[in-house]
Amino acid sequence: MLPGDFIGTTEEFRAGAQTYEKTGGVYAAIAGTTRVNTVRRSVSVIPCTNTPPVLRKGDIVIGQIVGLRDSLAMVTIAGAKGVVDREIPNVGSAVVHVSNVKRGYVKEIAHEFGIFDILKAKIVDLKNMRLDTSEPDMGVMKALCSNCRTAMVRHDSKLKCPECGRIETRKLATGYGTGII
Numbered sequence: 001m002l003p004g005d006f007i008g009t010t011e012e013f014r015a016g017a018q019t020y021e022k023t024g025g026v027y028a029a030i031a032g033t034t035r036v037n038t039v040r041r042s043v044s045v046i047p048c049t050n051t052p053p054v055l056r057k058g059d060i061v062i063g064q065i066v067g068l069r070d071s072l073a074m075v076t077i078a079g080a081k082g083v084v085d086r087e088i089p090n091v092g093s094a095v096v097h098v099s100n101v102k103r104g105y106v107k108e109i110a111h112e113f114g115i116f117d118i119l120k121a122k123i124v125d126l127k128n129m130r131l132d133t134s135e136p137d138m139g140v141m142k143a144l145c146s147n148c149r150t151a152m153v154r155h156d157s158k159l160k161c162p163e164c165g166r167i168e169t170r171k172l173a174t175g176y177g178t179g180i181i
């Protein structure tokens with residue numbers, strides 16, 4: 001349960017600890033698991049003892065590439081799309097495995113991502129914080145020239161540096177350069 005989640009109707013339950021009633025429903029006031037008292041017919045929410053699951057599988061996150069290895073890219077998560085009712089803590093790092101970069105063969109991950117790139121990706125494995133960018137609207141949203149650190153401009157399927165003219169490749173999101181997440 002997350003804050004605001006519907007637990008049941010007021011006909012089924014009385015609102016217990018850490019819940020509230022609203023228009024005939026009982027809702028969770030905090031993150032946790034529900035506990036039903038069958039004698040009192042009340043429901044409570046018991047807070048999670050470990051970190052509450054503030055991000056969920058399938059969430060779209062925005063992050064920055066902070067490291068590249070042979071088979072994966074390391075990402076620091078900066079936020080999540082549409083998650084306004086859930087607190088995004090400092091969730092730390094995630095990875096994009098080479099098999100989750102795009103559909104088709106990836107020869108070198110350095111041809112798809114660059115250090116400091118801003119990435120839009122979907123969480124496919126919450127436990128290991130694995131992200132996927134294979135869908136067309138997922139991938140690099142903003143990239144800096146590896147030569148002079150200028151924001152690169154999209155030219156067809158490649159990126160060009162308006163400052164030094166360098167051409168680079170990325171696994172681009174359809175929204176590259178728009179700033180629209």
Ligand code: ZN
Nearest residue numbers: 145148161164
């Ligand atoms: Zn440049």
